[in-house]
Amino acid sequence: MIKKVRPHVNQNELLLFERSSPGKRGYQLPPLDVPAVDPVSALGAQNTRAEIADFPEVSEVEAIRHFTRLSTHNYAIDLGLYPLGSCTMKYNPRVNEQVARMDGLAWAHPYQPESLAQGIMQVMATLEQMLAEIAGMDAVTLQPAAGAHGEFTGILMVRAWLQSQGHPRKKLLIPDSAHGTNPATAAMAGYAVENIQSNAMGMVDVEQLARMVDEDVAALMLTNPNTLGVFEEHITRIAGILHAKGAQLYIDGANMNALVGIARPGDFGADVMHLNLHKTFSTPHGGGGPGSGPVAVKQHLIPFLPKPRLTRRNDGWSWNYDLPQSIGRVRAFYGNVGMHIRALAYIMAHGGDGLRNATLDAVLNSNYLRVLLEPYYDLPHQAPTLHECVFSDARQARRGARTGDIAKRLIDYGFHPYTVSFPLIVPGAMMIEPTETESKAELDLFVDALISIAKEIEESPDLVLNAPHDTRTSRVDEVTAARKPILRWKPELK
Amino acid sequence: MLRVLGIDSLDHLFAHLPSEVRLNRPLNIPAGKSEYEIIDYFRARGAECAEGYASFLGAGVYRHYRPVLVDTVVSRSEFLTSYTPYQAEISQGTLTTIFEFQTMLCQLTGMEVANASMYDGSTAVPEAAMMAMRLTGRDRILVARSVHPEYREVLSTYARHQGMPVVEVDYEIETGALDASDLDKKIDGQTAAVIIQSPNFFGIVEEVRRAAGIAHRNGALLIYVFSEAVSLGLVEPPGDADIVAGELQSFAISPSYGGPFAGIIATKEKFMRQMPGRVVGETKDTRGNRAFCLTLAAREQHIRREKATSNICTNQALVALMATVFMTVYGKQGLRELAEQNLSKAHYLAQKLPLRFSGPFFNEFVVSTPSPDAINHSLLEQGIIGGLPLGRYYPELENSMLLCATEMSRRHEMDTVAQLFTP
Numbered sequence: 067m068i069k070k071v072r073p074h075v076n077q078n079e080l081l082l083f084e085r086s087s088p089g090k091r092g093y094q095l096p097p098l099d100v101p102a103v104d105p106v107s108a109l110g111a112q113n114t115r116a117e118i119a120d121f122p123e124v125s126e127v128e129a130i131r132h133f134t135r136l137s138t139h140n141y142a143i144d145l146g147l148y149p150l151g152s153c154t155m156k157y158n159p160r161v162n163e164q165v166a167r168m169d170g171l172a173w174a175h176p177y178q179p180e181s182l183a184q185g186i187m188q189v190m191a192t193l194e195q196m197l198a199e200i201a202g203m204d205a206v207t208l209q210p211a212a213g214a215h216g217e218f219t220g221i222l223m224v225r226a227w228l229q230s231q232g233h234p235r236k237k238l239l240i241p242d243s244a245h246g247t248n249p250a251t252a253a254m255a256g257y258a259v260e261n262i263q264s265n266a267m268g269m270v271d272v273e274q275l276a277r278m279v280d281e282d283v284a285a286l287m288l289t290n291p292n293t294l295g296v297f298e299e300h301i302t303r304i305a306g307i308l309h310a311k312g313a314q315l316y317i318d319g320a321n322m323n324a325l326v327g328i329a330r331p332g333d334f335g336a337d338v339m340h341l342n343l344h345k346t347f348s349t350p351h352g353g354g355g356p357g358s359g360p361v362a363v364k365q366h367l368i369p370f371l372p373k374p375r376l377t378r379r380n381d382g383w384s385w386n387y388d389l390p391q392s393i394g395r396v397r398a399f400y401g402n403v404g405m406h407i408r409a410l411a412y413i414m415a416h417g418g419d420g421l422r423n424a425t426l427d428a429v430l431n432s433n434y435l436r437v438l439l440e441p442y443y444d445l446p447h448q449a450p451t452l453h454e455c456v457f458s459d460a461r462q463a464r465r466g467a468r469t470g471d472i473a474k475r476l477i478d479y480g481f482h483p484y485t486v487s488f489p490l491i492v493p494g495a496m497m498i499e500p501t502e503t504e505s506k507a508e509l510d511l512f513v514d515a516l517i518s519i520a521k522e523i524e525e526s527p528d529l530v531l532n533a534p535h536d537t538r539t540s541r542v543d544e545v546t547a548a549r550k551p552i553l554r555w556k557p558e559l560k
Numbered sequence: 561m562l563r564v565l566g567i568d569s570l571d572h573l574f575a576h577l578p579s580e581v582r583l584n585r586p587l588n589i590p591a592g593k594s595e596y597e598i599i600d601y602f603r604a605r606g607a608e609c610a611e612g613y614a615s616f617l618g619a620g621v622y623r624h625y626r627p628v629l630v631d632t633v634v635s636r637s638e639f640l641t642s643y644t645p646y647q648a649e650i651s652q653g654t655l656t657t658i659f660e661f662q663t664m665l666c667q668l669t670g671m672e673v674a675n676a677s678m679y680d681g682s683t684a685v686p687e688a689a690m691m692a693m694r695l696t697g698r699d700r701i702l703v704a705r706s707v708h709p710e711y712r713e714v715l716s717t718y719a720r721h722q723g724m725p726v727v728e729v730d731y732e733i734e735t736g737a738l739d740a741s742d743l744d745k746k747i748d749g750q751t752a753a754v755i756i757q758s759p760n761f762f763g764i765v766e767e768v769r770r771a772a773g774i775a776h777r778n779g780a781l782l783i784y785v786f787s788e789a790v791s792l793g794l795v796e797p798p799g800d801a802d803i804v805a806g807e808l809q810s811f812a813i814s815p816s817y818g819g820p821f822a823g824i825i826a827t828k829e830k831f832m833r834q835m836p837g838r839v840v841g842e843t844k845d846t847r848g849n850r851a852f853c854l855t856l857a858a859r860e861q862h863i864r865r866e867k868a869t870s871n872i873c874t875n876q877a878l879v880a881l882m883a884t885v886f887m888t889v890y891g892k893q894g895l896r897e898l899a900e901q902n903l904s905k906a907h908y909l910a911q912k913l914p915l916r917f918s919g920p921f922f923n924e925f926v927v928s929t930p931s932p933d934a935i936n937h938s939l940l941e942q943g944i945i946g947g948l949p950l951g952r953y954y955p956e957l958e959n960s961m962l963l964c965a966t967e968m969s970r971r972h973e974m975d976t977v978a979q980l981f982t983p
Contacts, residue, residue: 079656081656081659081660081663082660082888083660083663086891089893090891091889091890091891091893091894092627092629092888092889092890092891092894093627093889093890093894095894095897095898095901095967096967098901098904098905099970099971100904100905100908100971100974101904101908102900102904103900103903103904103907103908105794105900105903108903108907108920108921109765109794109795109903109920109922110765110920112767112769112796113765113767113795113796113920114794114795114796115792115794115795115796115797117892117896118667118668118792118793118892118895118896119667120667121664121667121668121887121891121892121895122660122664122887122888122891122892123891123892123893124888124891126629126889129629129885129888129889130629130632130633132888133633133636133657133885133888134633134636136652136653136656136657137633137636137637137638137639137653138638138653139638139650139651139652139653139656140638140639140642140645140650140651140652140653140654141638141642141647141650141651142637142638142639142640142641142642143637143641143642144637144638144640144641145637145638148641148642148643150643153643155641155643157641158640158641161595161598161599163635163640164599165598165599165602165603166816167631167814168602168603168605168606169606169611170605170606170607170608170609170610170611171602171605171606171609171816171817172814172815172816173610173611173623173814173815173816174609174610174815174816174817175610175615175617175621175623175815175817175945176621176815176817176818177617177619177621177948178609178610178613178615178617178945179610179936179940179945182609182610182613182940182945183609183610183817184608184609185604185605185606185607185608185609186605186606186608186609186817188605188608189602189605196589199587199588199589200587200589202583211679211680211683211819211820212679212872212873212874213873213874214861214871214872214873214874215679215683215871215872217871218871222717222721225721245861245862245873246860246861246862246863246864246865246868246873247861247862247871247873249861249865249866250861250864250865250866250868250870250871251871252866253866253867253868253871254718254721254722254870254871255721256721256722256723259865259866297576297577299576299577299578301578301581302578302580302581326587327583327586327587328574328577328582328583329574329577329581329582329583330583333581333583334580334581344874350640350641350878351641351642351643351644352634352639352640352642352877352878352879352881353639353642353643353644353645353651353654353658353877353878353881354643354644354645354654354676354838354874354875354876354877354878355677355820355874355875355876355877355878355879356679356819356820356822356874356876356877356878356879357874358820372717393717394713394714394716394717394720395682395710395713395714395717396683396714396717397679397680397682397683397714397819398620398680398681398682398708398710398711398713398714398818399620399621399682399710399817399818399819400817400818400819401818401819402819402820403816403817403818403819403820404814404816404819404820405819405820407602411598411602413589414590414592414593414597414598414601415592415593415595415598416592417589417590417591417592417593418586418587418588418589418590418591419586419587419591419592420592421587421589422586422587426570426571426573429570429573429574430561430562430565430570430573431561433565433573434561434564434565437564437565438564450573450576452573452574473647474647474649477647477649477650482647482650483647486646488862506561532846534649534650537649537650538652539648539649539650539652539845539849539851540649540845540846540847540849541649541845541846542648542649542843542844542845542851542852542853543843543844543845543846543851544648544843544853544854544855546843546844547841547842547843547853547855548841548855548856548857548858551832551839551841551855551856552841552842552843553659553662553673553674553832553839553840553841553842553855554659554662554663554666554672554673554674555659555660555663555842
């Protein structure tokens, strides 16, 4: 029945602090080749600490066993399909890891002379140029550290541009299907948020939008395709409505992997957008980061880009700080450069055609799942979808099984669950994004699992309600964790 | 698969897109390359950088040895290719290491709680300032001029639209430490927080207790910033601070031309519900076994949207894991020894140079020289990258440069630097 998994021995593991013994250590420093300085005489007694109480003391073997055992308690893309909608969990090519560790790149100090940083500046300049081509925009900054950070950067630029014309305006329009980062970003940039309701097709209601856009609106923040996987078909009209009132179109590029090589936000009216290198461009998610959120803009926003900017001079690349209209820095140094290297390696490996093929395969895989699952799960929005689709638990909920339960049961079948309960406009949402890097065989296993779970809910719902059964950790009590937070280990009182 | 979908070409999947939005040409990006060609390309780019140079640059990014175990662990597929641990039952590996990370950061900083990381030190600073605004209901921020200049630039970008006036506090021209009398003068009843860095940008270890005393007497919070995490192995932890905002690059994170790094916010337990970023907590599973999960989500953007404590979504989990492995490998004694080596090397280099400031320093210090550029030029000819000229950040320190020595600085290289300063 469950084709993908069988129970296996999976060792328990104490916390580091519980396996420490005094005097153990995992590393030997070379002998000091200068006279030792007494900390108390150099820093003063009041500035010198006592020992770091309870800090771990383990040997090298104990350390590697600890982390290796813990690693086996994780699911990962390299173990199978990881269909988190909106997160784009695609395969992370290992060559990217290797090139990011090249000595000259990995050990480059951000303040080393520009003459000794030309290689890495060339990498960044090339990536900027390729991302601009992919997005159909005029310039790119690589400085933002993540998608949400890119949103913040982009909206500050919109604000600065409007301010340069006299008034920054008051509010941002954000669809109710948007990621939570969009409204949170608006607040950080000093804007009020006005929600736009999606229509029955899961798209922005253009007539409603037309009524809402006035001289107080700074921008619309729109994810396209949106979080339902639906392409906003009226996008050029939407852009027109905004531009007619002097407002800007911000595109949240979280779902750009559905469009690369097929359509470009710059061609359908975007003024500014961010890209997530850890989604579309395969840099590893690493258990939650690091990400990277480059921002691409049209010509009129270029003066407002964060500083410094890469500039070509006669003798090579240089950092330009002389940008009087810039919004300033959003981060120290130049961004998550290690991620820029990986993303460029990904783009180089694929080439223009390969990137477009990746888009086609991602959309194919998603639609394949949609067609095979539709007989079993409710699909509230019937519009065509691209790289992901959102089912609801409506049919299963009648038997008491909610999206979260189905997700937990999927774990027993050897899969990471889909995204649970998002977007908020779909009650009981099951948001599925397979990405292009999955084979038909893996997709078929996943379909079989979800069909099997649908049957279980009819025949023996408890099996689903109490899932997962076959994991080393059973369902986790998150309520108590939030009610009585224990956020660190402490030694037991003796 | 096409048959299942009832279509005859992949293009059909995009048939519903309006024709005017379709890109009707191939992307102008060169054809795909083989693995070998890609490695070759990046090797060539690396060779165009400072491969093989010694360096005395610090200023927020430090050259420390990276134990082999660090990359061994973070290259495990299970850590590298997993996502934010929303599904606790199959994410205990990541969750447990984050819980250990939070614990070790508390042990190092003397704080009671720590988050699962921020983007970096520079963005942790404004996040800490906004946290102080929420906690105090005040809006004014005082920041020491001896806080990293780029951190202050980021703070000012964030502050501009928060209705958060930022006022700078001088350093003492003699010692290079915070000018406490200037702080006393500038602090007022609207001040939410005082931000100091220690060791500060000039490498000087600050008197945290005195700054905290002034802040607390005026009802403000003290935010302690660090950019050189190795200092925590030796320097008194900032137990008097209310919020700690730091950068962990020194803990086995490659300089990588400035990122990715990992920042951190740590604080007192009573302030934890206003702390931004992911947090992991301990709980139990239904079988009664210890388990960990993401918690206090009610602060975060995916629940609270525009009322969230921050828009931050991703943390820097894999980079934080590097720091966790680093802290584990060195451990209690190793981190202290490492810090002592840094202290000794820096003082060895400094003893032969004209120091600009008299305050106690850890592994960085400012020297006076008529021409920092001339010194750096001479050093480059000998394969050594010198220090950071400070004129761009502090016009009054035009004839000064910031030098850093770590456990990786060799005695003969330091002697070479010293010779250039000998008249």
